[in-house]
Amino acid sequence: MGRWEPNASNRLRQAALELYVERGFDETTVADIAERAGLTARTFFRYFADKREVLFDGSAQLQERMVAALDAAPAATPPMRAVAAALEIAAELLGEHRDYSRQRQSVIAAHSELRERELIKMAAWATSLAEGLRRRGVTEPEASLAAEAGIAVFRVAFERWVTAPAGDGLLQILRDSLDQLRSLTADG
Amino acid sequence: MGRWEPNASNRLRQAALELYVERGFDETTVADIAERAGLTARTFFRYFADKREVLFDGSAQLQERMVAALDAAPAATPPMRAVAAALEIAAELLGEHRDYSRQRQSVIAAHSELRERELIKMAAWATSLAEGLRRRGVTEPEASLAAEAGIAVFRVAFERWVTAPAGDGLLQILRDSLDQLRSLTADG
DNA sequence: GCGGTGATGTCATTTGATGACATCACCGTA
DNA sequence: TACGGTGATGTCATCAAATGACATCACCGC
Numbered sequence: 001m002g003r004w005e006p007n008a009s010n011r012l013r014q015a016a017l018e019l020y021v022e023r024g025f026d027e028t029t030v031a032d033i034a035e036r037a038g039l040t041a042r043t044f045f046r047y048f049a050d051k052r053e054v055l056f057d058g059s060a061q062l063q064e065r066m067v068a069a070l071d072a073a074p075a076a077t078p079p080m081r082a083v084a085a086a087l088e089i090a091a092e093l094l095g096e097h098r099d100y101s102r103q104r105q106s107v108i109a110a111h112s113e114l115r116e117r118e119l120i121k122m123a124a125w126a127t128s129l130a131e132g133l134r135r136r137g138v139t140e141p142e143a144s145l146a147a148e149a150g151i152a153v154f155r156v157a158f159e160r161w162v163t164a165p166a167g168d169g170l171l172q173i174l175r176d177s178l179d180q181l182r183s184l185t186a187d188g
Numbered sequence: 189m190g191r192w193e194p195n196a197s198n199r200l201r202q203a204a205l206e207l208y209v210e211r212g213f214d215e216t217t218v219a220d221i222a223e224r225a226g227l228t229a230r231t232f233f234r235y236f237a238d239k240r241e242v243l244f245d246g247s248a249q250l251q252e253r254m255v256a257a258l259d260a261a262p263a264a265t266p267p268m269r270a271v272a273a274a275l276e277i278a279a280e281l282l283g284e285h286r287d288y289s290r291q292r293q294s295v296i297a298a299h300s301e302l303r304e305r306e307l308i309k310m311a312a313w314a315t316s317l318a319e320g321l322r323r324r325g326v327t328e329p330e331a332s333l334a335a336e337a338g339i340a341v342f343r344v345a346f347e348r349w350v351t352a353p354a355g356d357g358l359l360q361i362l363r364d365s366l367d368q369l370r371s372l373t374a375d376g
Numbered sequence: 377g378c379g380g381t382g383a384t385g386t387c388a389t390t391t392g393a394t395g396a397c398a399t400c401a402c403c404g405t406a
Numbered sequence: 407t408a409c410g411g412t413g414a415t416g417t418c419a420t421c422a423a424a425t426g427a428c429a430t431c432a433c434c435g436c
Contacts, residue, residue, distance in 0.1 A: 080376020
């Protein structure tokens, strides 16, 4: 793969994931990634702000889809249900790529710096969902509470999905988890 | 402050916070921090794993207190209420230092790397609370759901507390927020 | 073919982070 | 008092992350 081949960022993304899996995140340098992609380290940093970002740059698009789903919910929809609609979109999209998700998650789980980055991406989801709720007339602190709680449920559901041997899809696990949160808060 | 003065880690902590406030996180080098503390950069890294950690190393102690509070709840306490007991301890302890909390939070809010670190510290709280719930016989996924949702509520409550002009204490805001989550999930 | 434009490379530099080893202060004890 | 051990700190060297300045290349429209 030479200098002017197309899809530079995709090549970098794939090379990075491969190397993170093969030898671990800490043991992979940006120079390694760039070399495998047929580019230089300097170019890597033109596409990705840092070494971690290469695993997370799809997050913004997913966030847009979630916000769109939230905006699309009928005006009378209660806050938590509107959030659920957004989470279900994310579940559907991610649910289609179980093998990739598991591989990616195993890399992230093994490195706290990557978990940090994942957490802040999900926190960004929560922030934009809260913003969307406020656009719908939901006031604070209800908007932030619904959004943060929803993301917390999503995190647990996703973890269950990638960890479980097989079984249910992400969407079903997410719905179950939302029900379970309702039970927990009801008698807590 | 010379080489063998006592309280090296406290001096480093204070010097770091001062500099982060005065000129910002990015504009502060570890060498700057060490110099103000009368030490060397190498010594800084003996006390703190990285430049961010200096703002977060009290988190582990707080976590211990929370887990102790959770363990101390009567066996019949429902999961969400046991989590609430743990969060209330944290609220009481942090609630005593509002000025410090606000200063520290303004530094953290201004830098995504610091927000990342804060999120992973709170995620660690959630993990240890879930573990504590399982010790009490709560099964998954309820344990993780209750813990993650509780931490989400705490995060929102804390944010409200440091942002608000004055008014209620953190403990009261936390309790209100827990009630509000109950309402939200009930009709969502 | 010419020039503009965007993508990439090259080079230099700062800083974060860590290992190896030396040095210093302090403490207990002979 | 002198001694030696121990832990804290300093010094030095090094690697890798990250970024700015500038050069170079491929491609595209004219």
